[in-house]
Amino acid sequence: MNISLTGRNVELTEPIKAHMNTSIETLSKYNVDIISVNVIASTQSKKGKEHSTVEFVIHLSHKNSIIIKQNDDDMYAAIDMATSRAQKAMRRMHDKETNHHKDGMNEAKNEANTAIDLHEASEALEDEIVPVELDLYKPREVEDVLNDLKDGKKVFEIFLDNEGKTRVLYKRNDGKFGLY
Known part of the structure; x- marks a missing residue:
């Protein structure tokens, strides 16, 4: 120089x-x-x-x-x-x-074929389902769940009512509560 x-x-x-x-x-x-x-x-x-x-x-x-x-x-x-x-x-x-290397198409294809095992990739894409047990199996009153939801930071709660139906109580954007 x-x-x-x-x-x-x-x-x-x-x-x-x-x-x-x-x-x-x-x-x-x-x-x-x-x-x-x-x-x-x-x-x-x-x-x-x-x-x-x-x-x-x-x-x-x-x-x-x-x-x-x-x-x-x-x-x-x-x-x-x-x-x-x-x-x-x-x-x-x-x-x-x-x-900003510019590789040719043949080099890119060869590199891609050697780097990926298709059988392992297909197994990795399969969904895995993990069973989770619910904490509460006994029926609950809607008012009890409503009080728990107001006191806690949760947005919704899933529970069984007295008739054995699965219900969801959730907070709405307007501050009210909804029940499914």
């Missing part, structure tokens, strides 16, 4: 160059083929205030170049913000390459 550091209207001191070089070296961890990185640092004065501008031009092999321009009052802060934006762009490029 070729690194070019340029200063316009500003002298690049050794600490600034070292900071730029360490920032650029963090871009190599994304496993994207970087041909060269050009860093242009400049200062401008607008309305009596000095603004530092850092521009990263990252040339990648077989891809478009990434150009990032960042302004700030402090040169180091501008370098850090431009580096974080460059890292974000490189991470997106890396994720795009690794997560």
Whole structure:
């Protein structure tokens, strides 16, 4: 990776160059083929205030170049913000390459056939019924069930009435109770 550091209207001191070089070296961890990185640092004065501008031009092999321009009052802060934006762009490029593989149809069919056992899959899809015993077998009065429903957090209660019929008492949306 070729690194070019340029200063316009500003002298690049050794600490600034070292900071730029360490920032650029963090871009190599994304496993994207970087041909060269050009860093242009400049200062401008607008309305009596000095603004530092850092521009990263990252040339990648077989891809478009990434150009990032960042302004700030402090040169180091501008370098850090431009580096974080460059890292974000490189991470997106890396994720795009690794997560969006285009496999051929034959590879996908072979992989699907070897990975799935149809007999096990059909057995897994069958419903399993687990018998559950009811807690209360004795007949109950509707008023008793209504009081239990008001006191508890349940929405409905299934019970046997005095005539031996299975009944359901439930809370309605309007705050009243319904009985089946």
